[in-house]
Amino acid sequence: MTVPLVIVGCGGHGREILTIARAVNAAGGPPRWQVLGFVDDRPSEVNLKRVQQLDVPYLGGVAWLSGAPPETHHVIGIGDPRVRRAVAQRVDRYGVPAASLVHPDATLGPDLRHGPGLVAFAGARVTTNVTLGRHVHLNQNCTVGHDSVLADHVSVNPLAAVSGECRLDEGVLIGTTAAVLQGLRVGRDSTVGAGACVVRDVPEGVVVKGVPAR
Ligand SMILES: CC(C)(COP(=O)(O)OP(=O)(O)OC[C@H]1O[C@@H](n2cnc3c(N)ncnc32)[C@H](O)[C@@H]1OP(=O)(O)O)[C@@H](O)C(=O)NCCC(=O)NCCS
Structure with missing residues (x-):
């Protein structure tokens, strides 16, 4: 059975998530997702054009979800954790459940526990006894x-x-190619810059960068 899906955010991250939904549908068996389109409060002209090129409609602002057809799920196509959290809190009020999308080329451990709204892109690797929030x-x-x-x-x-036995608190962003060494904790809403190597715990609400990360 296909599930209607709306992607929140017309930017690059949201459009990449469309490719995950399509890869899931193409992976064999009955198609899983029926992508209804994108919602976004302030899409740029250029992103609207890019959405159009993908043959998926732009449906309107995020409030479109308040009248979504029954069974509709959403996925938040916003890469910034803090912006994603704010939008998720808003969408929650519309009572539209969050979908989890896992690319067929991602590997997730058999004992993974995760909340709704998980997005795993191609090549993401999660080993054993990992817990992911919403x-x-x-x-x-x-x-x-x-x-x-x-x-x-x-x-x-x-x-x-992210090495074994790490704890990344809510809203943390780990930048591209960064490493977090084993057993470390990164505090709420902190950012680890691209290419950084985290070698000790990172407090809340800070940006660290470099090798070792400071
Ligand atoms: C670390 C980061 C958060 C800093 O952002 P910012 O506060 O806007 O920083 P700025 O771009 O103003 O740069 C401030 C200084 O930090 C340096 N800097 C920026 N990012 C850096 C990084 N990742 N590592 C080392 N130094 C960095 C800049 O060169 C600049 O140095 P200067 O003051 O000597 O000129 C950001 O650059 C970053 O790495 N974000 C992650 C991005 C990412 O993962 N992108 C992939 C998306 S899929």
């Missing part, structure tokens, strides 16, 4: 090691490596 986004070719916990709205960007 709306966690694992971008292309990132890795998450054993026994790690990633709280709500965490983003792990392409090629980043």
Whole structure:
């Protein structure tokens, strides 16, 4: 049975998520997702054109979801964890459930626990006994090691490596190609810059960068 799906956000991240839905549908068996279109409060002209090129309609602002057809699910196509959290809180009020999309070329451990809204891009690798909160986004070719916990709205960007037994608190962004060494904690709403190597715990609400990350 296909499930109607709306992608929130016409930007690059949202359009990449469309490609995941299409890859899932193409992977064999009956198509899983019927993408109704994109919603976005302030789409740029250029992004509207890009959405059109993908043959998917732009439906209107996020409030479109308040009157969505029954069974409709949503996925938040916004890469920034803090913006994603704000939009998720809004969409929750419309009572439209969040879908989880896992690219067929992602590998998730058999004992993974995750909340709604998970997006796993192609090449994302999650090993064993990992816990993911709501709306966690694992971008292309990132890795998450054993026994790690990633709280709500965490983003792990392409090629980043989160080692075993790490704890990433709510709203954390791990920049592309960054590494977090084993057993470390990154505090709520902190950002690890692209290419950084985290070698000690990171407090809440800070930006760290470089090798070692400071
Ligand atoms: C670290 C980061 C958050 C800083 O953003 P910012 O506060 O806007 O920083 P700015 O671009 O103003 O740069 C400030 C300084 O930090 C340096 N800098 C920026 N990003 C850096 C990084 N990843 N590593 C090392 N230094 C960095 C800049 O060169 C600049 O140095 P200067 O003051 O000597 O000129 C951001 O650059 C980053 O790495 N974000 C992750 C992006 C990502 O993963 N993108 C992939 C999307 S899929």
